[in-house]
Amino acid sequence: MPFPNLDSVESILAIVVVFGVLVFVHELGHFLLAKRAGILCREFALGMGPKIFSVKRGETEYTLRLLPIGGMVRMAGEDPELDILKPHMEVTLVRDAVGKVTHILLDSPTGEEKGAVTGTIVRFDLEQALSIELDVEGEQRTFSVHPQAHLVKDGHEVQIAPLNRQFKGKTIWQRFLAIFAGPAANFLLAFVLFIVIGFTYGVPVNAPIFGEVLKGGPAAQAGLQSGDRVLSIQGQTINTWRELVDIVSKSPDKQLTFVVDRGGQKIAATVHVQTEENVGKIMVTGSNQVTYEPGEVLRYGAKSTYDFTTMILKSLGMLFTGAVGLDDLSGPVGIFKMTGEFAQQGMAILMKWAAVLSINLGLFNLLPLPALDGGRLAFLVAEALRGRPVDPHKEGMVHFLGFAFLMLLILVVTWNDLQRLFTE
Known part of the structure; x- marks a missing residue:
């Protein structure tokens, strides 16, 4: 069967967790920088398609959607959600104690709204002036709209977004950061995961210390042993295993003088580097030592x-x-x-x-x-x-x-x- 690895619950759970974390962190990057810029984030979603779970906290609705592919942060100004408000439309305005409009009802009022005013829209500006003008029984009246007012239709509320709360109302730099933050969060997550791996399992020591010295190989024939720490090759100081590998690989069929530290004693040995596909080899492996520093x-x-x-x-x-x-x-x-x-x-x-x-x-x-x-x-x-x-x-x-x-x-x-x- 092509998917033998999916037979276990652990594998399926691993897939869900890994992709869930990757998408969550990506969208969280967008979300945090957008919020920092003052952008109204209407929805933070994991997955795509129909909603299977949602909860609203503050101005944002947090949702889990059916298809486990991707996610999104829906920012104000990115969709035409406020186009439902049109001139000549009859609405009811609900105001707070200081007279600012807090709700614009597009449905018929229930009669329970205190201080409500019903009329026909003459003009409105919910982005900058934050005002709405109604024809109320032949009299034109202008009302000030609260910057966090809601449109209400069929029982569904949508918070208005003044221009300074919309994505397009921010500076180029703020918008750039809000978009770039998603991919940046993924690089940060990778960095954190590698650090967790390092602290949990240790980091391979990059020191030039021999692990296994293969019998019959050039290093063994020269008398080098497992645990020897290479100090220099041909008089060149060696600090890392990579430096050792670079010198040896570029010296096929050459004689190299190694100086090693063996239990505090310096020992010199001449190694005849063998050739394998034009690459120098001395038939040793690196040490398996790890560090948690x-x-x-x-x-x-x-x-x-x-x-x-x-x-x-x-x-x-x-x-x-x-x-x-x-x-x-x-x-x-x-x-x-x-x-x-x-x-x-x-x-x-x-x-x-x-x-x-x-x-x-x-x-x-x-x-x-x-x-x-x-x-x-x-x-x-x-x-x-x-x-x-x-x-x-x-x-x-x-x-x-x-x-x-x-x-x-x-x-x-x-x-x-x-x-x-x-x-x-």
Whole structure:
């Protein structure tokens, strides 16, 4: 069966938790920076499609949706929710003690609203002036609207959003940060996961210490032993295992003088480096020692995040240059399968995989493609260069076409995943 790793509840739970955390952290980045900028966030959602659970806290509705793919932070000004209010429409205004309108009822009043006024809309401005003018029995009256007033239709309340609470009402820099914060949160999550791995399982010591010295190999023939710490090679001081590997690999079929520390005693040995595919080898492995030193763990977290980021960027470059084709890509099905398999290999492997996925999600969203965070950032850069925003309708059309393209791409890679699964 193509999905043997999904036979266990643990694997399924691992998939749900990993992807739930990745999406949650991404959307939390958007949410926190948007709130910091003063943007009204109407909804914080995990998943897509119909709502299966929702709760409102403050100005934001927190929802869980049916399809476990993605999520969203719905910010004020990004949808036409207030277009339901039109001139010549009969409404009822409910006011507070100081006379400000707190509710605009589009349904027939129940008669329980104290201080309510019913009339026909002449004009209104709920973005800047925060006022509404009604024709009340032939008399035109203007009312001041509270900045947190609600429209009420069919029992559903929608909070109005003055321009200074809308996404478009913020500075370019504030909007840029609110969008960029999503991918940035994924990089931060990867960094944190690598740090957790380091503190939990230790960080491999990068010291130039021999682990296993293979019998009959060049190092063993020269008298080197397991546990020897290399001090220098050919007079060059060696501080890390990487330095040792670099020198040896670039010295095939050469004689190298090693100075090692063995129990506090310095020992010199001449090693004849053997050649394997034009690469120098002395047939030793590194030490399996690990460290939990905070500085080393932090460096490990930063370096791992950087290394995987550059590796993924190179892979993306190969995709755009044609070195890698669409047949080599994995979609949601393939990623789910690999997540389940890694879950069977232990928590350390699963956390590292989650960190890599988080970096992938951050980088993918930063691609300057319509419908992605990178595409929205590109429009903001264009606005900064032009001195004025791109026409919202044109931008919306570009994002719509980009979304359609992404859905097509997901279908293609998912089809590839299914073909690979059923031919295994």
